[in-house]
Amino acid sequence: MTASLATIDRDRLSALTDRERAAYRASFPASREAFAAAGSHLLGGVPMTWMRMWSGGFPLYYATASGARLTDIDGHEFIDFCLGDTGAMAGHSPAAVQAAVSRRYGEFGGATTMLPTPDAAWVGAELTRRFGVTHWSFTLTATDANRWAIRLARQLTRRPKIAVFSYCYHGSVDETFIVATQAGPQPRAGNVGAPVDPGETTRVLEFNDPTALERALAHGDVAAVLMEPALTNIGIVLPEAGYLDAVRELTRRSGTLLINDETHTFSAGPGGCTRAWNLDPDIVTIGKSIAGGIPAGAFGLSAALADRILNDDTADLIDTGGVGGTLAGNALSVAAIRATLEQVLTEAAFEVMIALAGRYTAGVRDVIESRALPWNIVQLGARAEYRFCPQPPRTGGESDAAADPQLDEYLHLYTVNRGVLLTPFHNMALMSPATTEADVDAHTRVFAAAADELLA
Numbered sequence: 001m002t003a004s005l006a007t008i009d010r011d012r013l014s015a016l017t018d019r020e021r022a023a024y025r026a027s028f029p030a031s032r033e034a035f036a037a038a039g040s041h042l043l044g045g046v047p048m049t050w051m052r053m054w055s056g057g058f059p060l061y062y063a064t065a066s067g068a069r070l071t072d073i074d075g076h077e078f079i080d081f082c083l084g085d086t087g088a089m090a091g092h093s094p095a096a097v098q099a100a101v102s103r104r105y106g107e108f109g110g111a112t113t114m115l116p117t118p119d120a121a122w123v124g125a126e127l128t129r130r131f132g133v134t135h136w137s138f139t140l141t142a143t144d145a146n147r148w149a150i151r152l153a154r155q156l157t158r159r160p161k162i163a164v165f166s167y168c169y170h171g172s173v174d175e176t177f178i179v180a181t182q183a184g185p186q187p188r189a190g191n192v193g194a195p196v197d198p199g200e201t202t203r204v205l206e207f208n209d210p211t212a213l214e215r216a217l218a219h220g221d222v223a224a225v226l227m228e229p230a231l232t233n234i235g236i237v238l239p240e241a242g243y244l245d246a247v248r249e250l251t252r253r254s255g256t257l258l259i260n261d262e263t264h265t266f267s268a269g270p271g272g273c274t275r276a277w278n279l280d281p282d283i284v285t286i287g288k289s290i291a292g293g294i295p296a297g298a299f300g301l302s303a304a305l306a307d308r309i310l311n312d313d314t315a316d317l318i319d320t321g322g323v324g325g326t327l328a329g330n331a332l333s334v335a336a337i338r339a340t341l342e343q344v345l346t347e348a349a350f351e352v353m354i355a356l357a358g359r360y361t362a363g364v365r366d367v368i369e370s371r372a373l374p375w376n377i378v379q380l381g382a383r384a385e386y387r388f389c390p391q392p393p394r395t396g397g398e399s400d401a402a403a404d405p406q407l408d409e410y411l412h413l414y415t416v417n418r419g420v421l422l423t424p425f426h427n428m429a430l431m432s433p434a435t436t437e438a439d440v441d442a443h444t445r446v447f448a449a450a451a452d453e454l455l456a
């Protein structure tokens with residue numbers, strides 16, 4: 001079967017990419033000029049250096065965003081499947097969150113007072129209903145939720161290390177920038193100013209390999225396995241049948257805590273993969289989308305762990321123990337989480353979003369199969385991502401090997417030049433409650449045209 005797959009003509013790909021790059025430069029002059037002007041006082045010319053990731057040499061500057069639509073400062077409209085790389089999975093500025101934010105910040109006033117509001121307890125109960133673990137605390141980012149969860153896990157187990165999967169991403173968490181290679185664990189390429197070699201803090205292994213996990217945990221020094229139930233930051237790598245049961249069994253048997261990072265896998269349903277797949281982690285972390293785009297994150301612990309950590313006299317959770325942030329749990333973020341969970345990312349909304357992602361996946365798969373392209377697409381609830389290998393990868397390492405920056409650039413430029421925005425870090429598309437079937441079909445048409453031009 002592999003023999004009959006289409007081959008990509010690299011010269012043709014290069015010529016088409018040049019054409020799309022030129023079209024991009026010509027179509028978005030106001031963004032190009034804004035980027036050039038920003039260079040003097042912004043590091044890398046952008047508000048955050050990863051914004052340079054956009055293909056085309058400069059990012060689009062956006063003017064407005066609503067639901068699943070963005071407009072840029074040149075006046076173009078885009079269907080947004082990037083959705084802030086999940087931060088805007090609820091859609092941009094959903095009405096319920098707008099109302100809650102303006103009520104909290106405008107009408108009632110204040111965001112940062114060092115005092116709680118009643119919204120927090122409602123949110124804690126709702127997160128418990130969705131994700132199972134019972135005692136929640138707030139952060140401003142998913143990164144911090146993971147950092148603090150790791151600290152709690154170390155404190156609770158009195159063990160020094162964590163275990164992660166090769167090519168995972170859990171935010172800018174020092175311990176996680178490590179990959180498994182033939183030559184053993186190595187810091188991930190480009191790891192900036194690492195405080196210590198991550199090999200000192202972390203055991204790394206490939207996903208979907210219970211034996212490797214058993215080996216890693218046998219040392220008895222791993223406080224927690226920090227994992228996404230499906231990898232989502234190196235394409236989507238789904239767990240094989242029985243794998244997550246094996247993870248739970250092995251972690252329990254070795255006295256290791258299990259942290260499910262649901263920041264992206266929240267796409268699987270109202271309670272993420274944890275609920276959709278009936279998982280039983282000790283700690284859950286989440287962020288990005290839960291406050292409708294307002295900065296917020298959270299981590300939740302089982303009741304037993306909460307009790308132990310609160311009664312641990314050597315753990316300073318109140319003052320300078322390393323878990324906390326002045327603005328964490330602020331009233332504005334918590335009001336936004338409440339509105340998002342209560343009124344936007346509801347059970348009914350997920351049904352629609354997941355069906356749309358199914359339509360998207362079927363459309364892309366049809367293009368791939370009908371053109372015999374050596375690519376595949378994987379869906380995880382409301383998100384889907386295609387990857388440049390014939391079969392879905394089983395591990396982060398396999399998926400990394402299928403990376404093709406040239407194809408990424410071509411497809412990102414081709415789609416953005418035709419009004420469709422995909423996330424710049426992946427070939428990921430995410431559905432919001434505001435996304436429509438017409439949006440999905442528009443992408444499928446553009447994707448088919450890009451494939452046809454490539455193969456012509």
Ligand SMILES: Cc1ncc(COP(=O)(O)O)c(C=O)c1O
Nearest residue numbers: 141142143169170171261263264
């Ligand atoms: C699974 C996962 N966890 C945590 C994070 C960190 O999120 P943030 O950058 O908002 O802190 C990310 C970011 O992409 C992520 O993909």
